[in-house]
Amino acid sequence: MFRKSTAYLLLVFAILLSVLLSIFRPIPQFNYDFETFFPQEDQDLYFYQSFKNQFENDNDYLLVALGSPDGELLSADFLAEASSVHTEIQKLEKVDTVISILNLEQPVIGVFGLSTRKVLDWTDKSSLQKTSENLDQYRSRLISKDGKSLLLWIKNEQNISKSDGDILYNSIKDIFSQHKIVPMAIAGKIQTQGDFVKLMQDEFGLFFGCSIVLMLFLLVLIFRSWWAVIIPLFVLIIGVAWAFGLLIYLGKPLDVMSVMQPTIFMIVGLSALIHFFTHLIKKLKEGDDKHKAIRAVFKGLVVPVWLTILTTSLGFVSLYFTTIPALQDFGWSTGLGVLVMFFAVILVAPGLLFLLPITISTSLQKSEKPSVLLAVFSWQLKHRKWIGFSFLGITLLCLALGSTLKINGYLLDNLPTDHPIQQDFEYFNEQYGGSNPLEIYLSVGSGANSLLDYEVLGEIDKIEAKIQELFGEGQIISPLTVVKTINQAQNQGDPQAFELPSKGQRQRMDRWLGKALESKGPKVLTDDKKSGRLSARAPDLGSLKMTALREELNEFVKQEVNPDLLQVRWTGTAYLIDKGHKSVTLQMAKGLGVAFLLVGIIVGFLFRSWRISFLLLIPNFIPLIWMLGLMYVLGIEFKLTTAILFTVAFGIAVDDSIHFMSRLKQELKLGKNLIYGLKRTYLETGKAIVLTTIVLTAGFGLLIFSQFGVTHFTGLLISASLIFALLADLMLLPLLLLPLKKIWEKKFKN
Template structure:
């Protein structure tokens, strides 16, 4: 299998599409793609370019000519639908010759340039920066461009900048963000593979200090990861922003399983067993428990498939499958390599020092079991109280650090051009309106735009009303003060120019039959929490103040859908955790034939989740899609230690030992393994803290803490919960069953 993968190497493909974070069961998504996008195109396929004159005044004739050349070259590229700038903009004027247009910016002479200055004031904050420091190119690219075609288009635009020796002051948009995200993903993917392998070498040397104890795990894990990623790539799944974490997850989960096997093998060898018998006994005794823990870890990820977010579904499913494939590699390759390598007894006997430490610790736990139970209850209650204070909030560029150049460029557009976040409202005429260009309907649209300005500040909103305002300005010789809703008489005079005005270049705001349209604009990215409140206020205003018989208004657009995804985190988290709880509960019930023991299996693993959410409040981390999913993942990983503990306890009881002595032996033997694997897991996930991606950073931070909390729960709380169950154990363990 490995040879075939090396010969017929699948080619890794990296991709980033934030639309994969849309909730696909949301009716708003169906409306956007089925109605809105078909009529008005995608609102996400744009590129904002801001240009300033770094060597002088913005209205310098030489600079304007240079920038106009850049604009023409960009406009000629394949894949560019429209390019709107102050250089193309023309003001219509109605005169004796009919409707004519005149350029807003004319630098053909010094006098014409001076005359243009007064016209330009109208466009500050839309096509000219608020402080007058730059011009905006608003580019709409073809919505059907693939990732590869988008990269090629952006490279061609960069080539024009190099050729013309000009550099934009700020850039923001899908093809640029997508390209930079993928580039950063590739860097981090390689970095975390290298860092994880380095950590693995250090851990193996620290634990085993034997060539076979280092070489065999490395070989097995490298082959297992090769199999896992080989399958992922062969089915055609591209590597995305979530895939950055997968190498680290695979390595540390696999390493944790191998350390359980190897430490048990060393104990067997130290008792004087021959190598062949020690290997056989190790895999016979541990494979059931290790397989169970690997399965529950896998389920923790696979349960994400039951959410409605495609990015989470794909990540959860293929990470879970990859973990199972990795375990098959461990089970299929490790025994053979152990037989092939010359291994013998350990040079260092396991001392009783650690045993005495764990015996002492268990005695203290027994003596203070009531205080321990009350302490866990008190901290968990506090955690639940803090959890209730956490806000659900997410931003478009959550995954990037605040000092990243992309963040800075988006912030510039927020400050100078009204924002980079699309605002899209779908308009439909009511039963009493003839079309959206009826004067009575236009008055309703004016109310909506007025409310938008009140909520989001001054900004340019383009709609059917803009068309009519422009015609009113045209009837008043291009006077900017006449850019307003016309009187009844003025409106009747401009009716004949509607068809001609609609044929002018610009964003499409009206359907061919004039029955539907849109209001489009931009706002800063205020976060899903604040945007949700503002949207609700606008919709409430429309319900109360807008006549539905004249105009119907619906909020839509990709920014709205992203926010809807963040708002659904509680539902998404409940789906994932519900599936994980159910499966782990069924495993416990089937394994131990007792609902009480299933409950004991769940309680120590609920506590880390409660404490983790309380920690989120203390650290100021908000709920969003990329943090809510961590609860399911953390549960799937944390439950492993509990399963190891209870499986070992069952083995001890099956040997005829009484409950207290069985707990003691389990606590000593499994306690050391649990501490060791927890250290490895925390160290491995701790690597992810150094990622520049928010989702990867928070995964490392929060799961590391949840594993520490899980270790505390398994060492201190689990024995306290088990002691009162002596009668249950006596009844259930009558027919000893050795796991195979």
């Protein structure tokens, strides 16, 4: 396969493929949908989908806090300008409803029937002064706690697409610009997705460019020869182009996790090239003919390199067996891209090596000094027990520390705490009771006919009071809200009457309930009035605390709420995302279990021995435990985006072990004893392992500078795990093999 003529044919095929890709360029689509982090095949997800059909999405809204430029919120001029903004936004095509203190009308029921009056009237000074005295009821709801801003709650079209959401958000920003009003804070789905995608586009291009520069620097540093720099760099660029071209043609949009894929593809491809080129340079230094050396190197290494690429790919693909769509997409797409990189190496590199003149520089032909690796190998043979106990002690310590790690994730934990999006969300958390949707499904028990029955309303009132105690004083909307509003209307708009009415008052308001339920606003009841929703907003307290608070409310309901009158169930997007984080242990176990199984099968097939499969897993399992200890030291919590890194790290780290064992197998087949075979493997393959570890660590280390949490932690933790794996492969693996000396020599003896 690697004869000169065959290599040229493969190179021509690669060139034609690249030309076709440049002519029929795929158009990338960027997308960020946090609903892809929902656990699939889950009863709570199915329930939420049914809930949406009955009511609506709980996250199709935009929160906008408007403050007066001169600091006086309740000035007639500012309120008039803000009202114009409100009216213009309401007219936008994709806007369903806009609610604010500016258009809110208080119903009043008198002797002449139902009438309404503006909650805030600024037509003259007297009206403004009179109505502004009764606004405390709306603090933390439509007016900020500190009284410096008012809220626009903009409900957009349900299930709005990314492109329509961008258009709508830009239209809203244009209205603000025209009226020269700068919002104090904005938070919502259409804003967050747009800003996330923009940041993704910026980082995607940045890391792709930085990856090329880094690869160029590493190639110059390692090989110091123009052909050993130009050829790999060309191969890597071609491979990345093919990988993304294929993924885009398959309809895979680029999302938040795609930011790190160019770096992953390049460093995996470069690690493969380093193995080929290191051995090629060695043969050329020994005086071998160029053509024979190229053919011998690629023929001898293609299988072990293929196996290492395959195990890396399977490490990513194993994420497909989790239940989180975002992880599944990242897993299969990255795994496929890694395989494409291998084929780029095989199709392009041999042909270019045959085609271009190759020379070995004088500096590379000089006699080498005694290897540092030789000294290390000799030292570790003399200190076997000390090394073994050290690994055991560190591993047990990391296991103990890792067992104390908490599972905790935030809705926006992919962004740094000082990012503008985070700051805007924090503003709403502090001033308006929260920015995250909080949804509870309500249904009547067997002892009631309707959620509007007086006894049922009393049970809802208990729950609302408990929610405000647990989650803060943000606005709550439920069937009880409608009843409270009518009760206030029956008492001439008195704010103190916004409460659960007496039983007699409740009976007198039946004639008004129908009209109230038909008014615009969030739907809180089904037509048969047997099901409803309790909707609120809460701060993003993290999945750990939110889970504890939800359990506390569940316990309260169990003890204090009559199940024959009212049944409740948690639902909503925030609940599902928190549940996804909570399932992190299961997701990690699934990914690692599949990765262990697949790698064990591959290694067992390669070496025809279950003992070797088991031994090979030990030095690659230890770095994962050490990662737990590092997470404890750095204060990194478990969440979906950090748990998956264990599977990815295992798939990448096991490559070095396979290279080591493949070379040892060749040495033993030549009739050498185990000690000598380990020495030769340690000196030659060990050098390539060190170089590939440097390359991989530097490449993943580049990701540490990302603003996205998932990308940052990927760079940090995988870089550390690769260093841990290098120590385990070079310091521990040889010692694990020595006790089996007779078995090894007998097995591989000719």
